[in-house]
Amino acid sequence: MAIEVDLHLHTTQSDGRLTPTELVRLVAQKGLKVVAITDHDTTDGLAEAYQAAQAFPQLTIIPGVELSTDIPGNEVHMLGYYMDYQDPHFQAILETFREGRVGRAREMVRKLADLGMPVEWERVVQIAGQGAIGRPHIAQALVEKGYFQYPQQAFEQYLGRNGLAYAEREKMTPPEAVRLIRDAGGVAVIAHPAMLDGLDAILHDLSQAGMQGMEVHYAEYDEPARARLADAARRYGLLPCGGSDYHAFGTPGERLPGDFGPPMEIAQRLRALAQANARARAARRG
Ligand code: AMP
Ligand code: ZN
Ligand code: FE
Ligand code: FE
Numbered sequence: 705m706a707i708e709v710d711l712h713l714h715t716t717q718s719d720g721r722l723t724p725t726e727l728v729r730l731v732a733q734k735g736l737k738v739v740a741i742t743d744h745d746t747t748d749g750l751a752e753a754y755q756a757a758q759a760f761p762q763l764t765i766i767p768g769v770e771l772s773t774d775i776p777g778n779e780v781h782m783l784g785y786y787m788d789y790q791d792p793h794f795q796a797i798l799e800t801f802r803e804g805r806v807g808r809a810r811e812m813v814r815k816l817a818d819l820g821m822p823v824e825w826e827r828v829v830q831i832a833g834q835g836a837i838g839r840p841h842i843a844q845a846l847v848e849k850g851y852f853q854y855p856q857q858a859f860e861q862y863l864g865r866n867g868l869a870y871a872e873r874e875k876m877t878p879p880e881a882v883r884l885i886r887d888a889g890g891v892a893v894i895a896h897p898a899m900l901d902g903l904d905a906i907l908h909d910l911s912q913a914g915m916q917g918m919e920v921h922y923a924e925y926d927e928p929a930r931a932r933l934a935d936a937a938r939r940y941g942l943l944p945c946g947g948s949d950y951h952a953f954g955t956p957g958e959r960l961p962g963d964f965g966p967p968m969e970i971a972q973r974l975r976a977l978a979q980a981n982a983r984a985r986a987a988r989r990g
Contacts, residue, residue: 707965708737711766711974712783712895712919712947715741716833717749718770719840721952724752727961732760734962738971740785740947742768745801746836747789766974769798770895771884774875778900779865782881783919783945786978787890788985794888801875802836808873809837815869816842816862821851839863840951856955878906879913886914889985891977893917893945897936898929907940916977921946921966923959943973 714720715727722730724741731739743749750767757765769784787794809832813825823845832841843855843863852858862869876884878894885892892915897903907918920933921944937944948961 706735707962708735708968709739709965709971710736710947710950710961711738711740711768711785711893711945711966711971712742712770712922712949713739713961714743714770714949714951715749715753716835717746718743718836719832719838719951720835721954724749725756727950727952728753728756728760728763728765731961732757732763734960736962736965737762738764738766738968739961740766740768740783742770742783742947744770744772744836744838745798745805747787747795747798748834750789766971769885771801771881772875773878773881775878775900775906779875780878780881780897780900780906781895782878782885782915783893783895783917784881784885784888784890785893785974786982787885787888788982789888791888794884797884804873804875805837808871809839809842811871812839812842812863812869815871816846819862819868821846821849821862821869823849840953854955855953878910878915882910882913882915886981887985889978889982891916891943891974891981893919893943895919896922896924896949898922898925898933903936904939907936907942911940911942915942917943917945917974919946920944921964923948923950923963943970943977945970945974 715724757763767789771782773780828845831844843858846858882892918937946966948959950961
């Protein structure tokens with residue numbers, strides 16, 4: 705059956721390589737019907753995406769975001785969908801996280817210089833462009849300098865969480881991210897959860913905190929991994945979501961939007977959850 709839904713996509717507003725317009729054209733051409741744009745710590749790609757989507761009336765774009773959060777020894781990414789993203793409080797918080805990204809990227813560039821792999825800070829900023837600056841931008845600068853063939857390779861020894869040039873930044877905890885998304889009327893969904901140790905305890909705690917979904921149909925996961933995650937989603941009453949997490953990095957074997965994804969029924973249930981959340985939020989606000 706043709707894939708019609710992709711709930712995890714990045715653009716040049718964070719670390720994706722396609723502009724919102726280019727991404728919208730690509731997903732429309734792939735025959736997708738419902739997609740979410742989930743840039744890291746920003747919703748600034750949405751206005752352009754909605755503009756571009758006017759040419760494709762069969763395509764629905766869900767407002768989304770991907771927030772990085774910290775747990776001891778690991779990182780949890782929390783996707784948010786259907787928030788009232790223009791809410792000033794919500795935007796102010798995203799802004800502080802984007803600022804934290806700048807200082808942290810500088811620190812990583814400094815560490816790389818100490819490790820004998822200098823890149824120009826100005827170049828990294830230029831690569832990031834208008835987008836929320838992230839490790840893939842540094843990785844691209846390293847590739848340009850000829851230290852690596854693909855950005856992915858820079859992560860292995862240097863930019864990954866245990867890498868030599870890794871630097872931390874201020875992040876929320878996962879329950880704080882869930883709260884931020886829910887307070888803005890959105891639906892919180894844990895991203896690419898298979899890499900997490902102690903997943904059951906995490907899912908238990910976060911569903912108590914108001915999280916309503918988890919990624920199951922994820923690019924990197926094979927059938928057994930998806931089956932295991934689908935089972936966990938059932939046990940914790942979480943909506944089994946997913947998408948390609950497409951960045952257009954150009955890494956060999958990179959999965960494209962439309963290669964796989966959740967069924968349309970999941971997009972419908974996501975929307976129903978969001979409608980109920982928005983009603984509850986309106987009631988809270990009186
Ligand atoms: P940042 O938001 O700066 O922490 O960077 C996170 C992004 O870097 C992720 O969304 C991925 O796009 C990319 N990334 C993280 N870890 C890896 C890895 N091991 N290999 C390739 N890309 C990675
Ligand atoms: Zn990314
Ligand atoms: Fe992620
Ligand atoms: Fe992502």
